[in-house]
Amino acid sequence: MAIGVKVLKRPDRNVSYVRATLKGLAITFRKMLEPKVTMQYPEEKSAPEPERGAWAISPRWRGTHRMLTDEQGRSKCVACGLCPQICPANCIKLVPGEDEHGNRYPLIYEIDEFRCVFCGYCQEVCPEEAIHVGVHYENAEYSRDRFVYDLERLSAQTHPVSTLWDPSDPKGE
Amino acid sequence: MSSDLVSVTIDGVVVQVPKGTPIIEAAKQAGVLVPHYCYHPSLPSPAVCRMCLVEVEKAPKLMPACVTTVADGQVVHTDSEQARKARTGVLEFLLINHPLDCPICDQAGECELQNYVFQEGREGTRYGDYAKRYNPVEDFGPDVLYVANRCILCTRCVRFMDDVAGTPVLNVSERGDRAYIGIDQDQLLDHPWAGNVVDLCPVGSLVSKDFLHKARAWDLDKTASICTGCSQGCNIMIDTRDNTVVRLRPRPNMEVNRHFMCDHGRMNYRWMNRGDRIEAPLVRSGDRHVATDWDQALDLVRGLVGQAGPAVILASGGASLESLGMLKGMLAGRPLTAAVQVPLADAEAPLAGVPNLALRKERAANGEGARLLGYSMEWDPAVKVAGKAALVVLLDVALTDAEAAVVAGAGAVVVLGTIESQALAAARVVLPVTNTAEEQGTFVNRDGRVQRYEQARSAPGMGRPAWWIAAEVQGAAAATPAEAFAQVAAAVTGLAGMTYADLGVTGRMLRGASAAGSRV
Numbered sequence: 281m282a283i284g285v286k287v288l289k290r291p292d293r294n295v296s297y298v299r300a301t302l303k304g305l306a307i308t309f310r311k312m313l314e315p316k317v318t319m320q321y322p323e324e325k326s327a328p329e330p331e332r333g334a335w336a337i338s339p340r341w342r343g344t345h346r347m348l349t350d351e352q353g354r355s356k357c358v359a360c361g362l363c364p365q366i367c368p369a370n371c372i373k374l375v376p377g378e379d380e381h382g383n384r385y386p387l388i389y390e391i392d393e394f395r396c397v398f399c400g401y402c403q404e405v406c407p408e409e410a411i412h413v414g415v416h417y418e419n420a421e422y423s424r425d426r427f428v429y430d431l432e433r434l435s436a437q438t439h440p441v442s443t444l445w446d447p448s449d450p451k452g453e
Numbered sequence: 454m455s456s457d458l459v460s461v462t463i464d465g466v467v468v469q470v471p472k473g474t475p476i477i478e479a480a481k482q483a484g485v486l487v488p489h490y491c492y493h494p495s496l497p498s499p500a501v502c503r504m505c506l507v508e509v510e511k512a513p514k515l516m517p518a519c520v521t522t523v524a525d526g527q528v529v530h531t532d533s534e535q536a537r538k539a540r541t542g543v544l545e546f547l548l549i550n551h552p553l554d555c556p557i558c559d560q561a562g563e564c565e566l567q568n569y570v571f572q573e574g575r576e577g578t579r580y581g582d583y584a585k586r587y588n589p590v591e592d593f594g595p596d597v598l599y600v601a602n603r604c605i606l607c608t609r610c611v612r613f614m615d616d617v618a619g620t621p622v623l624n625v626s627e628r629g630d631r632a633y634i635g636i637d638q639d640q641l642l643d644h645p646w647a648g649n650v651v652d653l654c655p656v657g658s659l660v661s662k663d664f665l666h667k668a669r670a671w672d673l674d675k676t677a678s679i680c681t682g683c684s685q686g687c688n689i690m691i692d693t694r695d696n697t698v699v700r701l702r703p704r705p706n707m708e709v710n711r712h713f714m715c716d717h718g719r720m721n722y723r724w725m726n727r728g729d730r731i732e733a734p735l736v737r738s739g740d741r742h743v744a745t746d747w748d749q750a751l752d753l754v755r756g757l758v759g760q761a762g763p764a765v766i767l768a769s770g771g772a773s774l775e776s777l778g779m780l781k782g783m784l785a786g787r788p789l790t791a792a793v794q795v796p797l798a799d800a801e802a803p804l805a806g807v808p809n810l811a812l813r814k815e816r817a818a819n820g821e822g823a824r825l826l827g828y829s830m831e832w833d834p835a836v837k838v839a840g841k842a843a844l845v846v847l848l849d850v851a852l853t854d855a856e857a858a859v860v861a862g863a864g865a866v867v868v869l870g871t872i873e874s875q876a877l878a879a880a881r882v883v884l885p886v887t888n889t890a891e892e893q894g895t896f897v898n899r900d901g902r903v904q905r906y907e908q909a910r911s912a913p914g915m916g917r918p919a920w921w922i923a924a925e926v927q928g929a930a931a932a933t934p935a936e937a938f939a940q941v942a943a944a945v946t947g948l949a950g951m952t953y954a955d956l957g958v959t960g961r962m963l964r965g966a967s968a969a970g971s972r973v
Contacts, residue, residue, distance in 0.1 A: 358556050360557060361669040
């Protein structure tokens, strides 16, 4: 079976590079005068605030986790076990314990961000509004084990938390 | 007989039940579970929770199904508009003061309040700003905490202590919405069967300190088993999480333990999770043991078993019927002394309200089964004989230093063990065996009831059931516990004709033992 080949007609005389060069330079000069669209990352960064305009990161963005804390700085988690239960990637490790006031709290709470698929179910299922996925995307580390976030690290995160998708307001208006 | 039966119609299903049956039990036969809190089949019914109200035709108002007995021709509607409205109302009242702390409550996932509210409770509350009453958590006794806020005052715990345990230390204190379960002054909930109040509690009000915060109900794998604490043979559920036994709970068996088990049995599970297990077959080489594979170890045992001379089996009283039977079969043809080790306690701890139910003196699960197979209970003489025997087989026994020294005098010692022990030092071959939680098998309780237990967790390393080892050594074809049981049963008159399938989940009496020790 023959392969269909289309032979293009190429000009074989009166070919000059001058015209093409001028054409290219014209585009270059025109673009120099137009407003710039490239973001100068990392000097310039996206932010969740709407004033960033086109560079705004969505408030529904689901990034690395953050544990919220109460007024005393303790994590709001009560170790109910719903997030490890619902997690489709099985990336949350939770060992419940009891503090000096008889309150249930997590002895160990670890999220393996490498395993996480950032579905946001943990935030959705949390009855205490403790664990959240964050509006945050810079997660680079120098070693793999640094990607297992323990409770201290999750509580120390300061980035804003995701609003997730609201079924009653699907377009976020 | 037929004159004692009455015919009732429950939700359109006609059932025949004996006279005097409460509607709630008749409904179970019709396949309808009437929601209830205070009713429990093993406790007297006070009809205080008002949850089981059902519509009975020709009755002026709704009737509590737990105390209303059936009458011939009665027509009951459990799911009529009126009955449903009554239940929704009761649930709304219960939730007025119930804290919504399901995320931290141990009962969540197996809570009857949670279940019924989810089924037919109101969607929202009508008590928006109402401050719920608050009482602090009380420590009731060795293993029981009382979380007063969650209590729905069904009084099952009070009735258990009054009528079943016969030690009335619990009461309902105060009145109205201030009511709570009180404990008599200077008293503790330390009855040997007190742990049952935790199971009886339909909500998370009475919680076990041992199980507190350990696991969520939905994480648990449940396996039907038999308690190994004594010779009573209570039916239990082993709850495991990630291959670790975290809790034992009673499993209803009307013939043995009804719905109860004692605290000794309840706490007797930590040994199942022990980490210092023998994980591979060990063979003596010079003055130390070297790990090997099953083929080599079994060949060695085959050689030892094949020799002549007196043999002795020293087994644990907690070994299964299959293991004890196959082990004896393995050494058939040699002069054999077989004994089991059964620890004895000083006293029984009976549960007053249930006849023939107690924590027995004999603290091993299968003493009766061993007797049935011809094992002797005379432990010390058997150990003496072992010192002079040509071959000693030890099955999961803990020997004292003195006993181990005597046994070391034997020609050859083969140990079938779970954990490292004194007896290991003298052993020619050490074979790893499974413990009760890691194998299937049968026990015979003191009344002669043969009962099965199932495997709850996987065995560590290369551990195998002892019956499998014995079958391999003698070349007998027994690949499953059912086949092993069939082989053992064939040789015992009391077990004749019994199969694994016959035993079911509640067990069967030995032939000829049915009337003697058991109750109806």
